Amino acid sequence: MSIRVGFLGPEGSFTEAAAKSVLPTSNHIPFPTIPGCMEAVVDEKVDVAIVPVENAIEGSVNLTLDYLIHKHTIPIVGEVTIPIKQHLLVHPDRVSSWRQIHDVYSHPQAIAQCHEFIMNELPDATIHYTDSTSSAAKDLKENPEKNAAAIANSLAAEKYGLTKVKEDIHDYDNNHTRFVLLSHSKTMPFQDEKQKTTLMVTLPSDYSGALHQVLSAFAWRKLNLSKIESRPMKTGIGNYFFIIDVEQEMDDVLIPGVQAELEALGCGVRVLGSYPCFLPENTPLKNPVPSK
Numbered sequence: 001m002s003i004r005v006g007f008l009g010p011e012g013s014f015t016e017a018a019a020k021s022v023l024p025t026s027n028h029i030p031f032p033t034i035p036g037c038m039e040a041v042v043d044e045k046v047d048v049a050i051v052p053v054e055n056a057i058e059g060s061v062n063l064t065l066d067y068l069i070h071k072h073t074i075p076i077v078g079e080v081t082i083p084i085k086q087h088l089l090v091h092p093d094r095v096s097s098w099r100q101i102h103d104v105y106s107h108p109q110a111i112a113q114c115h116e117f118i119m120n121e122l123p124d125a126t127i128h129y130t131d132s133t134s135s136a137a138k139d140l141k142e143n144p145e146k147n148a149a150a151i152a153n154s155l156a157a158e159k160y161g162l163t164k165v166k167e168d169i170h171d172y173d174n175n176h177t178r179f180v181l182l183s184h185s186k187t188m189p190f191q192d193e194k195q196k197t198t199l200m201v202t203l204p205s206d207y208s209g210a211l212h213q214v215l216s217a218f219a220w221r222k223l224n225l226s227k228i229e230s231r232p233m234k235t236g237i238g239n240y241f242f243i244i245d246v247e248q249e250m251d252d253v254l255i256p257g258v259q260a261e262l263e264a265l266g267c268g269v270r271v272l273g274s275y276p277c278f279l280p281e282n283t284p285l286k287n288p289v290p291s292k
């Protein structure tokens with residue numbers, strides 16, 4: 001039986017593209033929201049959920065991080081990173097009059113990735129946030145009377161019969177999004193050379209130099225970190241969780257050693273997952289260095 005993969009839908013979202021790049025032969029099932037997608041794993045409606053976690057222009061997807069930290073402890077079992085190209089889509093009847101549109105609909109991350117474009121080209125338009133880019137596109141198809149545009153990808157344009165009036169409207173070229181796969185089943189049918197382990201760390205209160213000591217535990221073991229992010233514990237100003245990505249898989253010595261050292265300092269440590277990182281072919285993550 002093929003794996004049931006829940007993704008942030010409806011069809012035509014970037015998350016669907018990410019899901020199909022890493023698990024092409026699975027049964028892909030759309031869910032309207034990021035929390036809904038995660039709940040589907042908890043309720044065993046799907047075997048894996050795939051949700052966006054970080055964008056190269058806009059940074060972390062806080063809804064995903066907070067849900068992972070506060071609501072459900074579903075292990076991260078994989079990561080996939082894909083290029084993101086945002087386009088301005090309108091109903092075919094509005095192609096020649098797109099500069100007169102009143103409303104722009106999209107996911108908050110997409111709106112933020114196209115902030116300069118909107119400011120320069122559609123300064124008077126009202127912004128409306130949607131649960132996904134594809135739901136914005138679907139809504140335009142279903143309501144052709146709206147004098148509006150959606151920001152979404154080519155798949156959504158095709159799927160919902162909309163016209164791309166401006167292509168590649170994201171403000172920076174090197175636009176990528178990282179998605180995580182969440183599942184209670186440990187093995188996923190893909191492998192990659194690159195592995196990561198994500199830890200969530202809380203610091204003891206009133207302890208000077210605590211974060212420095214946390215980082216030292218990784219540094220002297222020569223464990224490379226690719227990301228450190230703080231999120232509020234939601235218990236009061238100044239209380240944070242630190243989410244730390246280590247560039248290696250869980251082992252028997254080094255990461256357990258970090259964990260023991262941090263716990264001895266009074267920190268709380270939770271392993272959110274140790275997983276392979278999938279990069280579809282021809283996905284350079286950085287702009288090429290210009291030749292002299």
Ligand SMILES: O=C(O)C(=O)Cc1ccccc1
Pocket residue numbers: 008012013014015016052055084107109110131132133134177
């Ligand atoms: O809304 C989508 O299509 C998503 O999959 C979330 C998202 C939004 C913007 C950039 C990358 C992913």
